Amino acid sequence: MSATIATKTLRDQRRGLIGWAGGMVGLVLMYAVFYPSIRENAGQLQKYVQSMPDAMKRMFGEGLDFGTPVGYLKTELFSVMAPLLLLILSIGAGGRAIAGEEERRTLDLLLANPVTRRRVVLEKFAAMVGAAATVGTALWVGVALFGPVFGLRVDLSNLAAASFSAVLLGLTYGAFALLLGCWRGRRGTAIGVASALAVGLYLVDILSPSISGARWLEKLSPFHYYLGPDPLRNGFSAGDSAVLVVLAALFVGGAVIAFDRRDPAA
Amino acid sequence: MEGRPPGTGTNGGAIAAERLTKSYGRSRGIVDVTFEVLPGEIFGFLGPNGAGKTTTIRTILDLIRPTSGRAAVLGLDSHEHAIEIRRRTGYLPGEFAAYENMNGRDYLGYFAHLRGGVDPERVRLLAERLQSDLDVRISSLSHGNRQKLGLIQAFMHRPSVLVLDEPTQGLDPIMQQEFHRLIFEAREAGTTVFISSHVLPEIERLCDRVGVIREGRLISVEDVGTLKARALRTIELQFDGPAPRGEFEGLPGVRDVEVHGDSLRFTVAGDLDRIVKTAARHRVVDLVSHEPGLEEIFLAFYGPDGGAPEGAPEEEGKAAP
Numbered sequence: 001m002s003a004t005i006a007t008k009t010l011r012d013q014r015r016g017l018i019g020w021a022g023g024m025v026g027l028v029l030m031y032a033v034f035y036p037s038i039r040e041n042a043g044q045l046q047k048y049v050q051s052m053p054d055a056m057k058r059m060f061g062e063g064l065d066f067g068t069p070v071g072y073l074k075t076e077l078f079s080v081m082a083p084l085l086l087l088i089l090s091i092g093a094g095g096r097a098i099a100g101e102e103e104r105r106t107l108d109l110l111l112a113n114p115v116t117r118r119r120v121v122l123e124k125f126a127a128m129v130g131a132a133a134t135v136g137t138a139l140w141v142g143v144a145l146f147g148p149v150f151g152l153r154v155d156l157s158n159l160a161a162a163s164f165s166a167v168l169l170g171l172t173y174g175a176f177a178l179l180l181g182c183w184r185g186r187r188g189t190a191i192g193v194a195s196a197l198a199v200g201l202y203l204v205d206i207l208s209p210s211i212s213g214a215r216w217l218e219k220l221s222p223f224h225y226y227l228g229p230d231p232l233r234n235g236f237s238a239g240d241s242a243v244l245v246v247l248a249a250l251f252v253g254g255a256v257i258a259f260d261r262r263d264p265a266a
Numbered sequence: 267m268e269g270r271p272p273g274t275g276t277n278g279g280a281i282a283a284e285r286l287t288k289s290y291g292r293s294r295g296i297v298d299v300t301f302e303v304l305p306g307e308i309f310g311f312l313g314p315n316g317a318g319k320t321t322t323i324r325t326i327l328d329l330i331r332p333t334s335g336r337a338a339v340l341g342l343d344s345h346e347h348a349i350e351i352r353r354r355t356g357y358l359p360g361e362f363a364a365y366e367n368m369n370g371r372d373y374l375g376y377f378a379h380l381r382g383g384v385d386p387e388r389v390r391l392l393a394e395r396l397q398s399d400l401d402v403r404i405s406s407l408s409h410g411n412r413q414k415l416g417l418i419q420a421f422m423h424r425p426s427v428l429v430l431d432e433p434t435q436g437l438d439p440i441m442q443q444e445f446h447r448l449i450f451e452a453r454e455a456g457t458t459v460f461i462s463s464h465v466l467p468e469i470e471r472l473c474d475r476v477g478v479i480r481e482g483r484l485i486s487v488e489d490v491g492t493l494k495a496r497a498l499r500t501i502e503l504q505f506d507g508p509a510p511r512g513e514f515e516g517l518p519g520v521r522d523v524e525v526h527g528d529s530l531r532f533t534v535a536g537d538l539d540r541i542v543k544t545a546a547r548h549r550v551v552d553l554v555s556h557e558p559g560l561e562e563i564f565l566a567f568y569g570p571d572g573g574a575p576e577g578a579p580e581e582e583g584k585a586a587p
Contacts, residue, residue: 005380106365109419111329112329112355113381116348266329266359266360
């Protein structure tokens with residue numbers, strides 16, 4: 001039996017969520033398997049990457065070193081693939097939360113129960129947090145478990161900090177998709193616009209430092225507060241995490257207000 | 267009808283709409299809808315599709331907000347006390363979808379939990395009466411069987427007010443009968459029932475009073491008897507000899523008399539007493555009475571050009587601008 005809107009929403013995704021968590025572990029495993037051979041050729045790779053334009057270098061993460069576990073994980077896993085999975089998961093959940101129920105015509109009866117619209121939005125967001133946290137945990141477990149088998153040994157609390165930051169990044173965009181869905185009631189629009197914004201601001205983050213006088217632009221991108229402080233090396237950065245938390249909170253608050261003011265479709 | 271104090275507000279009605287208006291840019295919506303549903307009555311809300319029935323209902327339940335005017339349920343303001351109203355109201359949307367990936371039991375359990383729990387025996391009994399198999403996944407249920415789940419969730423917490431938007435859509439005749447019994451039992455228990463429909467016979471069978479809505483405006487609220495008396499219906503009589511046209515043409519309320527061989531076809535307003543007594547003087551082979559459609563009702567109210575109720579219907583007219 002489903003207890004609350006949040007647990008019901010999570011229950012709906014349970015199969016998907018097992019897939020997401022398994023996929024994340026599989027991704028980690030794939031990168032871990034390649035680590036030994038990459039480490040051997042680290043010198044050559046390093047030279048090759050050094051010859052790339054600055055922006056491309058930043059795509060792999062600043063201060064490249066393929067030869068160390070931290071450098072390798074940051075470049076291969078944490079700079080693109082891990083946050084990408086978390087973004088897709090969270091943005092999808094944000095779009096489905098309200099707008100998805102609205103388009104499937106299940107929303108009217110849900111709202112006819114003695115629950116406030118605010119509670120519906122907050123529980124939907126709680127479900128999103130639960131899903132992202134599950135996949136973020138899978139990321140941590142995957143690296144902690146399979147990394148050492150292939151010589152990828154990193155500080156586990158720094159790994160936790162990096163995984164946590166990746167989850168926060170996903171939730172920030174997920175909350176934005178939730179806001180769009182609450183505001184417009186269209187799942188496709190919410191997911192599309194949030195995804196486009198994520199890609200756009202990702203590019204801002206990696207390109208702006210290469211443009212003279214534009215480096216400050218990177219501060220506009222949520223990615224900057226995810227990888228900027230290099231959590232895998234330096235551990236948890238309260239200030240940067242706080243920026244993402246505040247952003248997500250603003251989006252969720254906006255979602256509550258937008259949904260409360262709108263007439264959902266029958 | 268009199269009796270229980272309906273709520274804490276000043277309004278006496280179980281449901282009250284006061285100049286309720288909802289504008290949607292263009293023409294759709296409702297304009298100045300005002301009515302009151304008395305505690306314990308079954309109130310019908312009759313109108314063609316797109317007339318504003320669903321808009322009115324969703325505004326009353328605070329699912330959408332009125333452009334102007336206000337509504338109250340059990341004396342409580344629709345918006346201000348939306349949660350308390352929903353606690354005491356059972357609602358069946360006109361077009362709703364249930365969660366495809368659940369079975370009926372989990373679906374009802376979900377809503378029961380959001381309501382703080384309902385009597386499982388009540389759910390079991392409702393499912394039994396409506397012949398709803400709660401263990402079947404909703405994705406493989408027919409439209410009618412989904413509708414049953416909608417009905418069960420509306421009835422299961424024994425609400426003080428039932429708001430049902432086209433409740434019998436997709437139900438087979440036997441289930442409609444059972445549904446009617448449920449409605450009458452609910453009234454017996456003091457529940458106020460608000461039913462929208464676009465078919466008159468259903469409203470006739472169930473309701474004490476009926477509000478007629480067309481193109482967003484409530485054009486009349488009447489006792490069902492009055493509505494019936496006003497409604498035009500078409501009668502076909504077949505005799506075993508030449509049709510006695512002249513005897514019928516003179517009867518009050520009868521018009522548009524046509525003769526086809528031994529049959530007579532005409533429309534009549536009000537009751538059929540005179541018709542039957544006149545026909546009884548002859549040998550009647552067959553008698554067919556067509557249920558009045560909505561258009562006939564509107565014509566009875568407005569006539570072809572929005573004029574007097576008794577105007578002869580020559581062509582279709584519009585009642586509202």
